[in-house]
Amino acid sequence: MINLVVVGSLALDTVKTPFGRVKDALGGAATYASYSASFFSKPAIVGVVGKDFPQQHLRLLEQRGVSVEGIKVDGKGKTFRWQGYYEYDMNEAKTVKTELGVFADFKPQLPESYKDAEYVFLANIDPELQLNVLQQVKKPKLTLLDTMNYWINNKRQKLLEVIKSVDVLLLNDGEARQLFETPSLVKAAAAVLKLGPKFIIIKKGEHGALLFGDGSHFSAPGYPLENIKDPTGCGDSFAGALIGYLAGKGSTEEKELRKAIIYGSVVASFNAEDFSLERLKRLTAADIEKRYREFERIREF
Numbered sequence: 001m002i003n004l005v006v007v008g009s010l011a012l013d014t015v016k017t018p019f020g021r022v023k024d025a026l027g028g029a030a031t032y033a034s035y036s037a038s039f040f041s042k043p044a045i046v047g048v049v050g051k052d053f054p055q056q057h058l059r060l061l062e063q064r065g066v067s068v069e070g071i072k073v074d075g076k077g078k079t080f081r082w083q084g085y086y087e088y089d090m091n092e093a094k095t096v097k098t099e100l101g102v103f104a105d106f107k108p109q110l111p112e113s114y115k116d117a118e119y120v121f122l123a124n125i126d127p128e129l130q131l132n133v134l135q136q137v138k139k140p141k142l143t144l145l146d147t148m149n150y151w152i153n154n155k156r157q158k159l160l161e162v163i164k165s166v167d168v169l170l171l172n173d174g175e176a177r178q179l180f181e182t183p184s185l186v187k188a189a190a191a192v193l194k195l196g197p198k199f200i201i202i203k204k205g206e207h208g209a210l211l212f213g214d215g216s217h218f219s220a221p222g223y224p225l226e227n228i229k230d231p232t233g234c235g236d237s238f239a240g241a242l243i244g245y246l247a248g249k250g251s252t253e254e255k256e257l258r259k260a261i262i263y264g265s266v267v268a269s270f271n272a273e274d275f276s277l278e279r280l281k282r283l284t285a286a287d288i289e290k291r292y293r294e295f296e297r298i299r300e301f
């Protein structure tokens with residue numbers, strides 16, 4: 001049974017960082033998120049690719065137990081492509097080019113067997129499509145929403161509508177300040193909770209993440225990573241591992257959400273150690289547990 005559905009982009013990324021470059025490498029928010037979730041549960045992807053999307057990428061996801069039945073192969077166009085680069089401040093991706101290709105006409109359609117899923121991750125896509133997906137899922141236990149500054153600038157009202165309909169909102173610190181027009185993350189978090197979500201998680205790049213709930217607060221540390229090569233997909237790996245962990249546990253409790261944030265931070269920190277999904281491909285459950293324990297030690301005082 002499909003218990004976790006991830007909706008978002010599958011992409012071919014061209015990325016340059018101070019430590020190397022890749023061309024047309026496997027990427028996309030739904031790719032990173034579902035792969036990361038697969039360490040904890042059995043996710044399914046809803047997305048679209050063109051005929052140029054290499055079969056081996058779909059096989060890679062299948063080998064990890066990710067259901068790809070919800071990925072539409074659209075013969076009429078090309079796969080979504082993103083080109084970007086990072087300078088020494090690797091917290092900020094600079095976009096060079098975005099080629100939407102088949103993603104421009106993407107209308108997410110959940111296969112029947114996905115509609116009973118209890119956990120849903122709406123990765124960064126048009127808020128209208130995110131709303132449409134929510135309408136297709138019958139009785140979700142936990143919905144997690146991500147977005148980006150483009151939608152804050154261009155579809156603010158629709159975005160606020162989706163925010164009102166989800167359980168947990170993910171934003172980075174810049175987006176939170178921008179959306180609620182305040183320099184204070186505490187005020188931005190309070191504004192989100194007033195709209196409807198039970199929790200908001202504010203990501204602070206390599207410096208960790210903050211969780212705000214009704215009357216509660218948790219702060220996850222950043223991992224002191226020595227070898228960062230490419231942070232592309234860290235936000236999505238974080239989200240994927242987080243919701244994957246919760247789906248695996250069948251929980252929506254804050255106690256488990258706090259652990260889920262640490263698992264998200266663990267997988268995201270590994271993801272930054274290499275380009276594309278290369279580090280995740282070599283990742284084992286034992287690696288994850290070991291770094292989780294390190295996080296526990298960092299947190300202790």
Ligand code: AMP
Pocket residue numbers: 009010011012013026027028029081082098124125231232233234235236237
């Ligand atoms: P992040 O986790 O924020 O680093 O996400 C990186 C991934 O998002 C890359 O693999 C890109 O292919 C994908 N991406 C970049 N721009 C967009 C966009 N406008 N819509 C959907 N996905 C995108």
